[in-house]
Amino acid sequence: MGLVELEALEVRTSDAVLVEGLSFTLEAHRILAVVGESGSGKTVSALALCGLLPPGVAARWRALTIAGTPVATSADLAALRGRVIAAMPQDASAALDPLMRIGALIDEVLEHVAGLESAAERTSRRRSLLSEVGFSEPFAVERLFPHQLSGGMRQRAVLAATLAANPSVLLVDEPTTALDAALRTNVLALFKELAQRRGLALLFITHDLAAAEAIADDVIVVYAGRVAEAGALTKVFGAPRHPYTAGLLAARLDRGNSRAMAGSIPALGDRPVGCRFQPRCARASPACAQQPPLTVGIACHHPLEPS
Ligand code: SF4
CATH class of the missing domain: 3.40.50.300 (P-loop containing nucleotide triphosphate hydrolases)
Known part of the structure; x- marks a missing residue:
């Protein structure tokens, strides 16, 4: 099936x-x-x-x-x-809140969609997601605001957030x-x-x-x-x-x-x-x-x- x-x-x-x-x-x-x-x-x-x-x-x-x-x-x-089922936005830049750090963006999905209540678990999961989409230094990236990222990096950040609730599709x-x-x-x-x-x-x-x-x-x-x-x-x-x-x-x-x-x-x-x-x-x-x-x-x- x-x-x-x-x-x-x-x-x-x-x-x-x-x-x-x-x-x-x-x-x-x-x-x-x-x-x-x-x-x-x-x-x-x-x-x-x-x-x-x-x-x-x-x-x-x-x-x-x-x-x-x-x-x-x-x-x-x-x-x-x-x-x-999750959709990755077509325009990564428009999907990001310019006042929200990348880590906070991912945390929001982890907490409110994936239901992860523990802050420690969210931190671990957030860094693992950032690594998974190709960031070699997730500790640094999670602290950045969207305007501090290149277009390609913004897209990866949005992808990490999209994957945060572990969709199958x-x-x-x-x-x-x-x-x-x-x-x-x-x-x-x-x-x-x-x-x-x-x-x-x-x-x-x-x-x-x-x-x-x-x-x-x-x-x-x-x-x-x-x-x-x-x-x-x-x-x-x-x-x-x-x-x-x-x-x-x-x-x-x-x-x-x-x-x-x-x-x-x-x-x-x-x-x-x-x-x-x-x-x-x-x-x-x-x-x-x-x-x-x-x-x-x-x-x-x-x-x-x-x-
Ligand atoms: S693609 Fe061309 S040949 Fe095929 S049904 Fe349409 S009009 Fe006819």
């Missing part, structure tokens, strides 16, 4: 469906990347799984189990948030966006190590295909709120069968490609009937006016041949 078993997530506002039909199983020690261009519904899906959707946006699902606990409502999610959203190449490599290695060492199930939201390839076991490619293709990352990236996946991979700058995919994701009120990729797809036919079912991990009436 997976740590997260999700069936048919739908996220919507009062007049538009943002995401529909998102299903996956995520197991301990594994990393699942959700990739796609901006506006594809990645972030809002992660927020829905943590019960953190903004006002006016709501989620429902056919079935959801997290760490063996059936989840029916957003209130159920709130009860699990932090202790069982961790959601991270574009964690490498603001980092230079060397830091990016370090952060990705850290996530991979954490998934292995702690047995975390890690949901990794990114538009960065190279980052997904560096750490993920499985991948879901989303387009305009729907799953285009899903499966083992080596299989999907090695031999993409959905034209959108193929287009994304063909436009990878890190592979020396400079050919951006033509067109852009349709706006919410402008989504075509049937397959939403039609206006950008060279393989489109009249059949594509019907929404393609997700069959064997591919939602396409005319998938590319397996290579």
